[in-house]
Structures are given as structure tokens and as C-alpha cells.
Amino acid sequence: MSRIFRRLSSSLRSLSMRLGKSEACNVVVVGLDNSGKSTMINHLQQAKAEDDEPYIPEEVAPTVGFRVETFRRKNVSFTAYDMSGQGRYRNLWAQHYTEIHAIVFVIDATDRMRLCVARDELEMVLDDPSVRSRPVPILFLCNKKDCADAMGPAECVAKMELEKIRERPWSIISTNARNGDGIEEAIEWLADSISFDSSSASIESKHK
Amino acid sequence: METKTAEKSGNERQQLWLDAWFDPVVNLHAFSGGICLAQDKLLVGDLSGALKVFHNGKVQASIRLNAVPSAVCSYAETAASGDGPGPTLVAVACGPSVKIFRNLKPYFKFTVPAAKISQAETDIWNKLSSGSIEVGRACAMLREQSNVSQRSLDLLALETDPDRQQRFLAEELDAAALAEPLPSCITCMGVLPKRDRKDESEGSPCEGTLVLGTESRKILFLDAQSRQVVKTVTLESVPVYIAISGSKDVEYRVVVACRDSRIYSIRNGDLVRNCIEMESPICGGLVRIGRDIIFACVDKTLHSYHVKGRKNWSLSLPEGITNLTAFRCARRGAEGCLVALRSGEVRLYVDKTLMGSIAPPKAGVSVTGMVFGQFSREQDALVSLYTSGAVSVKMLKRTAVLDASKAPEPGPPPEQDIPLAVPKKTKLYVEQTQREREQAVEMHRSFQHGLCKLRYLTASSYLRLFQTAGVANAQLYTSSHHHVGRADDRKPRLNMSVAVLGLGPQFRVTFDIENLAAIPLRGASASLSFDREHFHVDAPFLELPALIPQASQSFHIDLHALVPGTESPPLQLCIVKEPATLLVAEVQMPIVEV
Numbered sequence: 043m044s045r046i047f048r049r050l051s052s053s054l055r056s057l058s059m060r061l062g063k064s065e066a067c068n069v070v071v072v073g074l075d076n077s078g079k080s081t082m083i084n085h086l087q088q089a090k091a092e093d094d095e096p097y098i099p100e101e102v103a104p105t106v107g108f109r110v111e112t113f114r115r116k117n118v119s120f121t122a123y124d125m126s127g128q129g130r131y132r133n134l135w136a137q138h139y140t141e142i143h144a145i146v147f148v149i150d151a152t153d154r155m156r157l158c159v160a161r162d163e164l165e166m167v168l169d170d171p172s173v174r175s176r177p178v179p180i181l182f183l184c185n186k187k188d189c190a191d192a193m194g195p196a197e198c199v200a201k202m203e204l205e206k207i208r209e210r211p212w213s214i215i216s217t218n219a220r221n222g223d224g225i226e227e228a229i230e231w232l233a234d235s236i237s238f239d240s241s242s243a244s245i246e247s248k249h250k
Numbered sequence: 251m252e253t254k255t256a257e258k259s260g261n262e263r264q265q266l267w268l269d270a271w272f273d274p275v276v277n278l279h280a281f282s283g284g285i286c287l288a289q290d291k292l293l294v295g296d297l298s299g300a301l302k303v304f305h306n307g308k309v310q311a312s313i314r315l316n317a318v319p320s321a322v323c324s325y326a327e328t329a330a331s332g333d334g335p336g337p338t339l340v341a342v343a344c345g346p347s348v349k350i351f352r353n354l355k356p357y358f359k360f361t362v363p364a365a366k367i368s369q370a371e372t373d374i375w376n377k378l379s380s381g382s383i384e385v386g387r388a389c390a391m392l393r394e395q396s397n398v399s400q401r402s403l404d405l406l407a408l409e410t411d412p413d414r415q416q417r418f419l420a421e422e423l424d425a426a427a428l429a430e431p432l433p434s435c436i437t438c439m440g441v442l443p444k445r446d447r448k449d450e451s452e453g454s455p456c457e458g459t460l461v462l463g464t465e466s467r468k469i470l471f472l473d474a475q476s477r478q479v480v481k482t483v484t485l486e487s488v489p490v491y492i493a494i495s496g497s498k499d500v501e502y503r504v505v506v507a508c509r510d511s512r513i514y515s516i517r518n519g520d521l522v523r524n525c526i527e528m529e530s531p532i533c534g535g536l537v538r539i540g541r542d543i544i545f546a547c548v549d550k551t552l553h554s555y556h557v558k559g560r561k562n563w564s565l566s567l568p569e570g571i572t573n574l575t576a577f578r579c580a581r582r583g584a585e586g587c588l589v590a591l592r593s594g595e596v597r598l599y600v601d602k603t604l605m606g607s608i609a610p611p612k613a614g615v616s617v618t619g620m621v622f623g624q625f626s627r628e629q630d631a632l633v634s635l636y637t638s639g640a641v642s643v644k645m646l647k648r649t650a651v652l653d654a655s656k657a658p659e660p661g662p663p664p665e666q667d668i669p670l671a672v673p674k675k676t677k678l679y680v681e682q683t684q685r686e687r688e689q690a691v692e693m694h695r696s697f698q699h700g701l702c703k704l705r706y707l708t709a710s711s712y713l714r715l716f717q718t719a720g721v722a723n724a725q726l727y728t729s730s731h732h733h734v735g736r737a738d739d740r741k742p743r744l745n746m747s748v749a750v751l752g753l754g755p756q757f758r759v760t761f762d763i764e765n766l767a768a769i770p771l772r773g774a775s776a777s778l779s780f781d782r783e784h785f786h787v788d789a790p791f792l793e794l795p796a797l798i799p800q801a802s803q804s805f806h807i808d809l810h811a812l813v814p815g816t817e818s819p820p821l822q823l824c825i826v827k828e829p830a831t832l833l834v835a836e837v838q839m840p841i842v843e844v
């Protein structure tokens with residue numbers, strides 16, 4: 043029953059895309075401090091996929107608390123909550139889980155020492171009641187792939203034990219947030235994996 | 251009551267630490283003073299005589315030092331212009347000097363000024379060089395001196411190794427060398443911050459100056475450039491551990507634990523008159539937490555004193571303490587200490603409440619050095635080195651609950667407050683107490699009499715059991731019963747009874763062996779020799795365990811008869827202990843019926 047419904051809704055969606063209508067969705071971007079979340083979002087905002095001239099990123103300051111940014115890709119308008127990854131702000135992440143369609147988890151592939159912390163934080167994200175109750179997709183970005191000693195996605199999957207995630211779609215993509223390598227691909231996956239049907243999260247959160 | 255136990259078990263289950271890095275074969279050996287966390291780098295003054303720099307779990311640099319380092323510190327160079335801290339410096343104390351590195355390049359070396367040698371000591375050395383006294387005599391004389399120079403200390407330290415002592419003397423007795431006093435070694439080192447730290451500067455190294463403790467019982471305060479000593483404080487003993495709090499610009503206190511089991515404190519450059527005096531030597535480290543000093547003694551105790559000298563608490567731990575390091579978790583407002591025990595367990599105490607513990611990576615290793623602090627952007631990291639040369643980096647979980655009030659509280663259990671259900675005094679009770687009071691002696695005697703009888707009865711039954719056990723076993727089966735007892739005391743004496751069980755074709759030869767000698771018999775074996783035409787035996791040879799004196803032990807060998815209906819030649823069961831055969835028993839087998 044629900045499968046039929048989903049198929050119906052996805053065909054509806056492609057229809058609406060063809061008609062030029064756009065979908066809106068919220069994503070929360072989490073990950074440890076210095077992993078490159080803000081750099082990634084800045085890139086998405088300022089570099090258009092079609093643009094020829096390269097976008098040169100400016101240095102970003104560590105985020106305080108969080109910021110809300112919007113960008114459009116594939117006829118979807120995204121609202122991204124760029125959370126701060128610093129220890130003292132990590133408890134803010136959970137405030138947004140009720141109203142999201144997807145989670146982006148940025149991993150600093152050069153920071154082997156703190157991978158255990160990232161893993162612990164991920165466990166807590168997935169363990170949050172409002173995340174657990176809804177199979178929203180989760181996208182991992184194995185960022186800073188340009189650095190010499192960066193881990194590959196396979197190593198990240200193993201060390202973060204990502205295979206354990208079974209209840210929701212997930213993917214891991216190697217990126218370079220500074221020049222945008224891999225980011226378009228990542229967002230494409232995200233746009234395809236988000237289900238815009240019944241799980242309209244904002245409605246759910248309004249009911250609460 | 252119930253909620254309390256639930257909470258307690260919840261607390262025990264709580265996982266406090268995340269494993270960031272563990273390398274069992276990194277082969278690092280250092281004490282706590284030789285480990286230093288400098289932003290995302292781990293600096294270790296390895297006892298092999300090298301400064302090793304680790305970054306992200308890999309060796310980034312290994313700098314030879316030509317001496318065994320005793321302490322490593324990192325701090326920011328005081329900028330000449332006064333705006334912001336300068337580049338990070340790493341100071342490594344080895345022998346009598348401090349080597350200072352800037353961007354991991356040798357930058358400057360400071361050597362402790364040599365102290366003047368007393369006349370008496372000079373005389374001894376002169377006599378020694380002229381050959382008028384023996385080395386042993388000289389050592390004895392030097393030992394009587396209250397304070398001797400580094401050269402004499404080195405000589406005394408080599409007393410157990412005469413060869414090396416002779417070599418040392420050959421070098422040192424050179425007249426030119428004698429004229430020049432040896433500087434004394436640095437035992438501990440700390441950094442005195444220039445100004446009070448503000449929260450936002452956390453993580454970046456602070457500007458500071460070095461404070462050194464030396465073998466010559468001095469605490470030396472260096473200037474900002476580490477070129478000269480600005481202040482010297484002389485103690486009554488050799489400092490071993492140093493803890494610095496406050497800042498030079500405002501107010502500071504240097505607390506020093508010395509080899510005489512005392513803790514001295516220096517306030518703004520002046521030695522405070524009263525000191526904390528312990529009965530047993532201080533070991534493992536010295537920690538300043540707020541207004542308190544925490545330290546451990548070799549008698550397995552952990553103590554907390556107020557800086558002014560008032561005692562807060564003491565804890566007795568189950569094992570000796572090898573290391574102690576401060577635990578400050580500003581985010582959670584928890585302060586305490588991490589204590590490494592001889593078994594390798596590392597315990598976390600907040601106040602004096604045990605919050606959790608870390609098991610050693612494997613049995614038999616213990617911590618040689620550990621440091622807690624900010625490491626690689628993570629505020630609360632614990633680096634520990636183990637005796638096996640392993641290194642482990644752990645990070646405190648963000649959600650760890652470190653509330654001492656939520657932990658199972660120490661002290662008397664709550665049951666203590668529940669009154670016992672004492673029954674009312676009955677007439678019988680009163681009479682009994684009356685009797686007990688009046689006839690206490692008789693009651694005690696009759697009790698003792700009964701007890702004595704009971705003990706006698708037990709012992710004699712026990713003895714009887716031993717005496718009859720073997721016989722009883724032997725009588726159970728109507729088979730050949732062999733009894734061989736040899737008078738020769740040097741030879742082991744055995745008693746064996748053999749029985750054949752079964753109707754065939756499967757048989758079991760069981761035999762009970764009793765060792766009649768007073769000592770256990772080890773390494774004996776039983777072997778069964780048989781006719782291969784008639785029988786098949788899987789394991790005709792049996793190694794026996796140690797045979798305990800005066801106890802019967804039972805064994806068996808299984809055999810399979812091959813030819814039914816015929817009488818077979820007897821089997822031979824031998825008990826052998828190389829090179830002698832102790833016992834041979836012939837066993838007649840019944841005719842196989844089927």
C-alpha cells in the first residue's frame with residue numbers, strides 16, 4: 043500500500059518538476075568542528091553548477107551556535123541548518139531533528155584522532171527519538187579529500203561502522219568543500235533520496 | 251532504595267571514554283613529566299634519549315637529545331613587542347640543562363649554574379685524587395655530608411657498579427675537571443604563566459617562564475628568555491614533583507613534593523614556612539586542583555590537602571599508585587584526578603568519588619606516565635603510556651555524567667539507618683541472661699569441651715575415611731587384588747587394586763592407586779601390555795597426574811577383545827616412573843561370551 047503511494051508520489055514529483063514547480067526541504071548539516079560544514083554550504087550557495095568561472099572560497103570563521111542558509115539544486119530549494127561542531131554547541135543539533143528531510147554529516151578525513159568522537163556523535167544523532175522514528179536519509183561527506191593523509195570513504199565506513207545503518211538510506215561521498223569536488227554529486231544523491239510524500243516533516247512538527 | 255541501586259548500576263555501565271588512538275608497538279617509554287600535549291601534537295621525551303613528536307597518530311619527528319630527558323614542557327615565547335603570544339617553544343630538561351626548541355628546531359640551551367662546592371667535599375675529592383683514601387672510604391665520607399655536588403652524587407649513585415665507578419673516577423679525577431664544578435641535574439620542570447588565562451585563549455599555549463627543580467635542592471625561576479635565573483629558593487630536600495598555579499603578573503604558588511616526604515610551597519617567590527609532612531614517600535605525582543593539593547603516597551593512599559596545609563580527605567586504595575594527573579573538565583565543572591594503579595587500572599576521581607575506571611590494554615602492564623588535557627581540538631583527552639611501550643589516547647565522552655552527587659555516595663550504606671527488629675524482653679530471655687551472667691565460666695568450659703570433642707570426632711572420621719577408602723574400593727569387585735608395599739624408603743611405595751569391568755567385547759580395566767609414601771609422586775605412568783592377537787587397545791599408555799600421598803586415585807584403560815570364546819593370556823599392568831618400574835600387576839581377563 044505504502045509502496046504504491048510512494049511510487050505515486052514520486053511520479054507526482056517528477057510531474058511537478060516538469061511543470062517547473064519546486065519542492066522545499068530542510069537539511070541539518072552536522073559534524074565536528076573544523077570539518078568543513080560552513081565551507082561546503084558556502085560553496086553550494088555561491089557556486090552555480092553551470093557557472094564557468096571558478097568560485098574562490100574565502101576563509102570561514104568557526105560557526106557560533108548555528109546559521110540557516112538556503113540554496114537551490116535540481117528544482118529543490120534547500121534550507122540548510124549549518125550547525126556549529128564545537129563541543130559546547132553540539133547539544134543544539136537535536137533541536138532541528140523534528141523538522142528535517144535529511145541529515146548531512148561532514149567528516150574531516152584528515153582528523154583520525156577525533157574519528158572516535160565523530161562516531162560517538164553520529165551514534166547520538168541516530169539514537170535521537172525523532173531521528174529514529176523517521177527514516178530520513180543521511181549523507182556522509184568524507185571531506186578534505188585533497189589533503190595528503192586524508193582517509194578514503196572505505197576507511198571512514200569501516201571506522202565509523204556505517205554498515206550498521208540499515209533503517210535509512212545513506213551514502214558516503216568524498217568531497218573537497220573548498221573547490222566543490224564531489225559536492226554536486228552529493229547533493230544530487232540527497233535530492234533523489236529525500237521522500238517528499240507523507241513524511242512532510244514540518245507538518246509533523248507542527249502537530250507536536 | 252530501589253531507585254538508588256538502579257541509578258548505581260546505571261552509573262557503572264556509563265561509558266566515559268572513547269578510544270581515539272591505541273598503538274601497542276610504538277615503543278614509547280616516559281614518565282608523566284616527560285609527556286606534553288601541545289595543541290594537536292603529542293611530545294614525548296622518550297627514555298631512550300629522544301624527543302618524539304606525534305601528530306595524528308604518526309611520528310612526525312624524532313630528535314636525538316644525547317641524554318635522558320626528565321621533563322618536557324611547551325609554552326609560548328614572550329613576544330618582545332607585547333602583542334599576543336609568540337611562537338610555541340618546547341623545553342626539554344635533560345641532565346643539567348634545558349634544551350629549548352622553536353618550531354622543533356634547536357633554539358637555545360640553558361644550563362643550571364653549578365653550585366659552589368663546600369670545603370669539606372673539596373678536601374675529600376683532593377684526597378681521592380692524590381690517592382690518600384680509598385673510593386669506599388671517600389663514599390662513606392661523602393655520604394655524611396649534608397649537601398654534596400652533582401659529581402659526588404654521581405659517584406655515590408655508581409656504588410653498586412664498581413666497574414663504572416672506576417671509569418667515572420678515571421674521567422673525573424683529572425685535575426682540570428675537578429676544578430670545574432659539575433652543574434646539578436634537573437629533576438622536575440614547570441611553566442609559570444605570565445598572566446591569568448582567559449577562557450577564549452584556551453587551547454593555545456600561554457606565555458610563561460620556566461621553573462626548574464634541581465638535584466641540589468633548589469627551585470630556580472628563569473627569566474622570560476630562559477637566559478638566567480631570576481630567583482632561587484632552597485629547599486630542605488630534592489624536589490621531585492612540581493605543580494604551579496596562578497600567574498606571575500598576579501599571584502602564583504609553586505607546590506613542590508620532595509624526597510623527604512614533604513610538600514613545600516612557594517608563594518610569589520617566597521618559601522612558605524609550614525609544609526605538609528607525610529609519613530611515607532610521595533609517589534606518582536602532585537596535582538593542584540582549585541585550592542587543593544592532591545598527591546599519593548607509597549602506602550597506597552591518596553590525599554587531598556588545602557594549600558594552607560589543612561587536610562581534606564584521604565583514600566586508601568587497593569593497590570599501589572603509579573601515576574597521578576589532574577583532571578579538569580571546565581565544560582562540566584568537574585575537577586579531580588586520574589589515578590593509575592599498579593595493576594594498570596586508571597581510576598577517575600571527582601572530588602573523592604570514584605567516577606569510573608579504565609582497564610589496562612592487557613594484563614600485567616601498568617601506566618608509566620599519563621597526562622590529561624586539551625589535545626587536537628578535543629578539550630578532555632587522556633594520553634597514557636604503558637610499561638609495554640604502548641600508547642593510548644582516550645577522549646572523554648561529551649555526554650559523560652560527572653556529577654559527584656549523582657554517583658553512589660560513599661560512607662555507610664542506607665541500611666544502617668533502618669532499626670533492627672529487636673524482640674521484646676521475655677521472662678525466658680531475662681532468665682537466660684541472668685544465667686549467662688552468673689555461670690559464665692561453666693558455660694564457657696562446657697562449650698569448649700563440646701567443641702574439643704567435635705573436633706576430635708571430625709579428625710578421626712577423616713582419618714578413618716583415608717584408611718578404609720582403598721580397601722573399600724578393592725572389595726567392590728571380585729577380581730585380582732594386588733598389594734605391593736616396599737620397605738625401601740627411597741623408592742616410592744604404591745598400593746594398587748585392579749578390576750576388570752564389562753562382559754565383552756568391550757572391557758574396562760580400572761585401577762586405583764594409592765601413594766603410601768609421604769611425598770607426592772610425579773611423572774609416573776601406567777602402561778598395559780597385552781596380546782595383540784586377542785585385544786585391541788586405543789591408548790595402552792597413560793600418563794598419571796601427581797599422586798598425592800594417602801589418597802586413592804582411580805584410572806582406567808579401555809580394551810576391545812578381538813577373539814570371542816577363547817581364554818586369553820593375562821594382561822600386565824605396569825606403573826613406571828623412569829627409569830624404574832614401580833609396580834606390575836597381572837590381570838586375568840574373563841572369557842568373552844559374545
Ligand SMILES: Nc1nc2c(ncn2[C@@H]2O[C@H](COP(=O)(O)OP(=O)(O)OP(=O)(O)O)[C@@H](O)[C@H]2O)c(=O)[nH]1
Binds near residue numbers: 074081125218221
Ligand atoms: N584542505 C581542505 N580544507 C578544507 C576543506 N573543507 C574545509 N576546509 C578548511 O577547514 C577549515 C574549517 O572549515 P569550516 O567550514 O569552518 O568548518 P565547520 O565544520 O563549519 O566548523 P564549525 O563551524 O566550527 O563547526 C577551514 O579552514 C576550511 O578552509 C577541504 O575540503 N579541504
Ligand SMILES: [Mg+2]
Binds near residue numbers: 081125
Ligand atoms: Mg561552521
